[in-house]
Amino acid sequence: MIAELNHLIETVEAHLTEDVDIDGLATQVGTTEYHLRRMFSSLAGMPLSEYIRRRRMTVAAADIVAPDAGAGERMLDIAVRYGYGSTEAFGRAFRSVHGASPAEVRADGGPLRSQPKLRFRLTVEGNSSMDTRITHRPGFRLVGHAARVPLIHQGVNPKIQAHIAGIPASEHARLKALSSTEPAGLLQVSADVDPDYTEGSELTYLHGVAVDAATAVPEDLDAIEVPESDWVVFRTSGAYPAALQEAYASSAADWFPSNPWRLRPGPSIVAVLERADDFSTATTELWMPVERV
Incomplete structure (x- = not known):
């Protein structure tokens, strides 16, 4: 996986002024776009799309402050070179990276924040x-x-907390009674997750249980159909949710590079096996959908 990610970096670098075919590149190196994007964001600490934007704006800044730039290269020409249809769109992207407009940087030489x-x-x-x-x-x-909630990488997600708090205690007991297959017990399910794993992007969070495919779904409950597949299950114990979030990170840094499996699209599931009364610590199982490489 390390070699594949470095090949991705070199390809991005060679095509900063044009669109990068991530799906085609993933096929070339024998993996999937979904897995490549998830591994990149987990190890780099930023989505691939954000890295490409930062690199483009870093190189674009060099064009703006180059000695011959002041001689008259139009800002629109630079914007178009880096894939933007207007100076306004280019200016917004540039300011989001450097904290200053292209015109201010051309005039003063900075400030610049390089990626x-x-x-x-x-x-x-x-x-x-x-x-x-x-x-x-x-x-x-x-x-x-x-419920639809924002993705948060570290700490407690207040939207998820509020969602669970709004479910009556009697409903938790009802859900537990419905559970009929693995993963067992009450589950925390994340589905429709952005492949880039972008902080703040929306996902579907489901608080519920697993039932076999033949079980009828009560009309007042939401359902996610999960096809026959393989899963990797990580068991964690410790501070909650820190130990669980560390398991997500370790899966990308340690487990996937060392094993012949890759992530596939699908929900990730957390089963809470044991927990302290105040939920400060817990033993959990993290289920992630995988396929053989």
């Missing part, structure tokens, strides 16, 4: 094992109460 070219390297660690298993599951349904 260095990334380089992924493999760090050999592996001194702590991950409690992991692969399981094949027939098709099943996830049923419960769903």
Whole structure:
């Protein structure tokens, strides 16, 4: 995976002034666009689209402050070169990276905030094992109460908290009674997640349970159909939700580069096996949909 990501970086660098065919590139290196984008965002700490924008604006700044730029290259020509149809759109993207307009930078030479070219390297660690298993599951349904919420990488998600708090205690008991297959118990389900895993992007959060595919869904509940597939399951224990969020990060940094599996589109599921009364600590299972490489 490290080699594939570095090949992606080189391809982006060679095509900063044009669109990059990420899907075609993923096919070339034997993976999928979904997996490539998820691994990039997890390891780089930013979406691929954001990295490309920052690199474009870094190189565009060099064109704006170049000695011959003052001789008369129009701002529109520079904007078009980097894929923008107007100076206004280019200016917004430029300011979001550098904190100043192209005209201000041309006049004063700055301020500039450069995005260095990334380089992924493999760090050999592996001194702590991950409690992991692969399981094949027939098709099943996830049923419960769903809401659209923003993606938050660290800490408690207040929108999810509010959603769960709004579900009556009697409804939790009803959902538990419906559970009929693995993953067992009350589940935290994230679906329709942005492949770039962009902070603040919307996803569907479902608080519910898993039932077999033949179980009828009550009319007042939302449902997500899950096809027959393979799953990797990470078991975590510790501070909640920190230990769980660390498992997401470690899966990209340690587990996927070392194993012949890749992420595929589908919901990720958290099963809470044990928890403190105040939910400060918990033992959880993180289920992620995978396919063999």
